[in-house]
Amino acid sequence: EMATRDFTIAMVFLSQTTVGILGNFFLLYHYIFLYFTACKSRSTDLILKHLMVANSLVIISKGIPVTMAAFGWKDFLNDIGCKLVFYVHMVGRGVSFGSTCLLSVFQAITINPRNFRCAELQVKSPKYIGFSNILCWILHMLVNIIIPMYVTSNLSNKTTTDKKNFGYCSSVRHDRTADSLHALTFPDVVCLGLMLWFSGSMVFILQRHKQRVQHIHRNTVYPRSSPETRATQTTLVLVSTFVCLYSLSSILNIFIAVFNRPSQWLLNMGALTAVCFPTVSPFLVLSRDSSASRVCFVWIRKTKSPHYTR
Template sequence: MDTRAIFKASGFLILTVISIPSNLFICCAFLHTRLTETKLTPADVILCHLAIANLTSAFTRSFPQMLTAFGCQNLYDDIGCKMVLYFYRVSRTLSIKLTCLLSTYQAVLVAPATSILDCLKLKIPKYLQHIIVSFYGFCFATSVHSILFCYSKLINNTVPPYTFNYEYCYLTYPDYTVVISVGLSLFFRDFAFIVMMAVMSCYILLLLYRHGKKVKNLRSSDNGTSGSRAETKASRAVVTLVILYTVFFGVDNAIWLYSLSIVRVAPLISDIRGFFAILYTSVCPVVVIATNPKVKAKLKLPRIKSLPRSMDTGSSTM
């Protein structure tokens, strides 16, 4: 293996090893909480669907990319390639929208009663299922191009123009007009949600800054601050996710827009873009596990109950 192949295999192996177990753990943690303890909050429901979307992305992009980097060939036929890339596109788009919904809901939670967002505090939980279902429908409907132009093999083993080589599958567009139309439509569709989540995150940061100034004047009183502290921690976690997604999205789409301007994309550029395209699937669950109380609680081992004192003394005299 050359240097590029070694770095590629190592990078995608690390992403796969982190993303699949961690996202699966989050899904199981929320499911266990729902079945045994209390009803999940709207934020937890969104995080659970986000983990499912990230898990799907890992299985449909990170995992096959890792296998290909280690030399596995002919992973899928044409139908398999169409399904794998289709579900990857759906999960990636769904991840953007769920992160945007999470930042919006968190902004609504911390917004004061005088804010225009206050009216959404009851509406979002009430219509949350409808919102998520509409996201799924929208993502499935707007990712059909992956089915139309995806193939497992190339004719005569030559890469035609306007082809995106995933190494395990090929996305070949018929001409430049189709490439530009599909590329720009996908970019502006996702960019609109990125802008919205960025605006909501800036609003959350502004509220946290104002809250921090008030807290400095009320250090002596701890009554009634536990709820606000929990909201502050949750808000910071959401802002962290948005910042990370914005950075990864920026690198991914900068390379994507560059790819639209040339006929053939160098393999190294495709590898870098692929790495940043799925990096969020590994970083996001780590942030959730570190900051979400329900998920973090599942990591704690049950404490062994101490033996009664009578049994303890009895055993010591034997």
């Protein structure tokens, strides 16, 4: 019974990791293909590319080691490997936070009614997207630079008894309060607050827009939402999914930090929820993004017309 349960958990981790990696790499290919075929792209597409890269890092650094440990390979990383895996995971998780926050901020600016106060901001904001993404990466690389100091391999000869074993690596325990605070850092709290604020703003703008065009929809047999509206709805779905899954993940991480010897079930649930958003987010974007059809459309046109030019 124990072996069957362990095998089931291992298969769940393997399925989640495989689906997540394939989904993120396919969406990255999707946006790169659109770029090189000179299709018109939205300004927020660049943020989504960075989000998919961050998601891939989270899945690779968390999903793969956890899957290997679940299949019985407990001590396969040395000290350097453990430090690198934990550091990459925390950086990827932080950039995922930051990218989702940037997505909600820039999308809220994009759909804001054009008036004298925000017209200039709407024109200038796309120019700062690339800089904002790079700044997000640098910030989280610096914030998490202390993480490798507290992570060791299970193969290490250090005689530190106060360790927390994650199956494939260990971390040195601190004060419980400090460990709990590390589960949700200050940049994460700021990003969460900004996401909720700008998401609420987008809901308000969409509702107001819907009321204004209600009489047009009554006279239309098959009313279709505008590309901006669909992009905003996609952003809202992503942000709401992110907030729910990462809130659950943070709560579980706090429990893991508080307990001296967290149960294997708690560790498995923590790992499972940590990779949930990176796994489902590319499919949420693909299912709601109308630009997905552009890949097929461009390919068909190029196939039918060998003289097709951009």
